Amino acid sequence: GENVEQHPSTLSVQEGDSAVIKCTYSDSASNYFPWYKQELGKGPQLIIDIRSNVGEKKDQRIAVTLNKTAKHFSLHITETQPEDSAVYFCAASLNYGGSQGNLIFGKGTKLSVKP
């Protein structure tokens, strides 16, 4: 089955710097890759996602890149702000055919943005 590895487990940056979180997946058939932000005591919030027919997607300060050959995808946050501090999770899913679409999550990256 699918396995998702996420690095780093913790990341500390200065306000205004960029942050990059990387994930690798094992099942080459996976074709949907969402990123979630989880604040303390809350549920995961979908912040951006990408499908395998696209190599990059941007939404304001957030971007995601996908390398299908290498089976890895990354989250890029530019001009970080203290409110970006949270735990970020990547996930992978198989979204076609007989699959059910359940998400396989990485173990998370705790991002701290220092003012």
Place this chain on the structure above:
Amino acid sequence: NAGVMQNPRHLVRRRGQEARLRCSPMKGHSHVYWYRQLPEEGLKFMVYLQKENIIDESGMPKERFSAEFPKEGPSILRIQQVVRGDSAAYFCASSPGIWNEQFFGPGTRLTVL
């Protein structure tokens, strides 16, 4: 448009008791997924349901755990005879379709004494 709702937000049970966790999906969503999150860990898939049907329960422990999503009312995750190892945060997510985005609720934090 209200998001995914879960209740209770916090639940304390003694070993051997039953826990019932409820999830009301977003309006218009007929697909519900349940995930479990242990401390300092990612979320693990448990079960996927559509109205009145369990579609995939491959992530659910074989004993003591069950789930339903009736025609009317919320989806329910039921844990019988809870043990300390069941202590975790349980999240449900809803989706309008099988291959659409999943939106998560705030979770139920279960503590077993």
